[in-house]
Amino acid sequence: MADVKILGAGLAGCEAALWLAKQGHRVELYEQKPCVYSPAHKKEGFAELVCSNSLKSDRIDSAGGLLKAEMRRLGSHLLPIAAQCSVAAGGALAVNRDEFSALVTQAVEQCENITVIRQEVTEIDTENGITLVATGPLTQGKLAEQINRMTGGKKLSFYDAAAPIVTAESLDMEKVFAASRWGKGDADYLNCPFDKDGYEAFYQELISAERAPLHDFDGDGEVTVYEGCMPVEIMAKRGPDTLRFGPLKPVGLTDPSTGRRPWANVQLRRENKEGTLFNLVGFQTNLKFGEQKRVFRMIPGLENAEFARYGVMHRNTFLNSPMLLNQTLNLKEYPNVYFAGQITGFEGYMESAACGLLAARAIHARLLGEQPEQFSIGCMVGALLEYITQENKDFQPMGANMGLLPPLETRIRDKRERYAEVSRRALEALEKSIRYDK
Ligand SMILES: Cc1cc2nc3c(=O)[nH]c(=O)nc-3n(C[C@H](O)[C@H](O)[C@H](O)COP(=O)(O)OP(=O)(O)OC[C@H]3O[C@@H](n4cnc5c(N)ncnc54)[C@H](O)[C@@H]3O)c2cc1C
Numbered sequence: 001m002a003d004v005k006i007l008g009a010g011l012a013g014c015e016a017a018l019w020l021a022k023q024g025h026r027v028e029l030y031e032q033k034p035c036v037y038s039p040a041h042k043k044e045g046f047a048e049l050v051c052s053n054s055l056k057s058d059r060i061d062s063a064g065g066l067l068k069a070e071m072r073r074l075g076s077h078l079l080p081i082a083a084q085c086s087v088a089a090g091g092a093l094a095v096n097r098d099e100f101s102a103l104v105t106q107a108v109e110q111c112e113n114i115t116v117i118r119q120e121v122t123e124i125d126t127e128n129g130i131t132l133v134a135t136g137p138l139t140q141g142k143l144a145e146q147i148n149r150m151t152g153g154k155k156l157s158f159y160d161a162a163a164p165i166v167t168a169e170s171l172d173m174e175k176v177f178a179a180s181r182w183g184k185g186d187a188d189y190l191n192c193p194f195d196k197d198g199y200e201a202f203y204q205e206l207i208s209a210e211r212a213p214l215h216d217f218d219g220d221g222e223v224t225v226y227e228g229c230m231p232v233e234i235m236a237k238r239g240p241d242t243l244r245f246g247p248l249k250p251v252g253l254t255d256p257s258t259g260r261r262p263w264a265n266v267q268l269r270r271e272n273k274e275g276t277l278f279n280l281v282g283f284q285t286n287l288k289f290g291e292q293k294r295v296f297r298m299i300p301g302l303e304n305a306e307f308a309r310y311g312v313m314h315r316n317t318f319l320n321s322p323m324l325l326n327q328t329l330n331l332k333e334y335p336n337v338y339f340a341g342q343i344t345g346f347e348g349y350m351e352s353a354a355c356g357l358l359a360a361r362a363i364h365a366r367l368l369g370e371q372p373e374q375f376s377i378g379c380m381v382g383a384l385l386e387y388i389t390q391e392n393k394d395f396q397p398m399g400a401n402m403g404l405l406p407p408l409e410t411r412i413r414d415k416r417e418r419y420a421e422v423s424r425r426a427l428e429a430l431e432k433s434i435r436y437d438k
Helices: 011-022 063-073 078-084 097-109 141-150 196-208 232-236 289-296 349-368 380-389 415-433
Strands: 004-007 027-030 054-057 092-095 114-117 130-133 156-162 165-167 190-194 264-270 277-280 307-309 312-319 337-339
Touching: 004 011, 011 027, 011 078, 011 097, 011 114, 011 349, 054 063, 054 349, 063 078, 063 349, 063 380, 063 415, 078 092, 078 097, 092 097, 097 114, 130 349, 190 196, 196 232, 196 289, 289 307, 337 349, 349 380, 380 415
Parallel strands: 004 027, 004 130, 027 114, 130 337
Antiparallel strands: 054 092, 156 312, 165 277, 165 307, 190 264, 264 277
């Protein structure tokens, strides 16, 4: 009998399987292709990159580069394969996707400790042995239904309409002011006050900006959305004042620089405890990323905003991890069942693979009867783990970004130098967290 069953041979599942097998554990890896395909998967191979072929930056002074450096230290098997089939992409690591998938498939199939079973899993055995669910954001059918039942219903999100998130350090604090409406609370929000001309110019650009195409599996052209997650650009089309009476209402606020109520006001809400990231309240959007940057930078105070993540709308099945998962990535109520990949809220190809490594290491500790490693929030994998497990009413998936890490105590003006220092400190923190050397 296998020590661990892994469901899904995507990025997280393959990374976890290869790592566990290398430690000598016997793994059964279940993959539904080619019997069943999700609407985004098209090819038989494992670790299929369903959209872009970029694995993002590999520079150490960037969030993507730091994440990769940490993954190499944690014993990633996918990154050396990516290096073998990389294609020129500036500072980014991009791959020939077919070659990448072929090499990962070969590595998995040739691994003595891994038995590949090509079948759709429709049920998780919660009693016997350890199962790692890595079936991705398009998990569907009976398996999705069971996960939904196991997690108490309504705790598995099937539709993702998220607002963009910006880094606090990129805001112009000369223009932005902290205040809660009517002076309630502890000035928990940051406010970006529009005057009439600024708002009108912004409004015109917003209603004419280009939207991203919806994939066929997201709906038939126009998706039906709940009022609560209506994209801001669609709501705006109802009339010039709709936003001013909705998410951009200025009532109860006084702009300290004018002493008056703004014409319209965008609120920014903290995204993490540390206050290094803020989301744009009510700005769920389906605009193209470039358009988000162009149009949302017209908001006062956001002229140089750095987007830690853009707003997205697509089908996306993810757990309400803050309610459901331990830091070891197993369910609080079913400790034999672990999750890894995008389904946990680690967003992105490399983040999903990194999550596979974290789950594998937690399972390894469990199989050895040892205490699991505890990853410092000072490193990227630890910060992501903390993000998905800390209390969060509006939980949305999150990718690696520098805003997740605690700020430096000394100010370094040059961004590249600052990020290089943050990365150096993060790798040091990771080193202290590691007990299993690859
Ligand atoms: C449409 C779309 C586009 C995306 N584009 C990007 C992008 O460009 N860049 C980026 O960084 N991130 C992107 N993401 C987000 C994320 O990085 C990817 O979804 C990533 O592939 C997630 O990795 P994973 O290992 O969690 O899941 P996946 O890579 O999806 O792997 C899941 C695997 O499980 C298998 N499986 C599913 N159900 C079962 C079952 N019941 N039984 C057996 N096997 C099963 C699937 O066939 C698949 O092989 C995108 C997501 C979506 C939905």
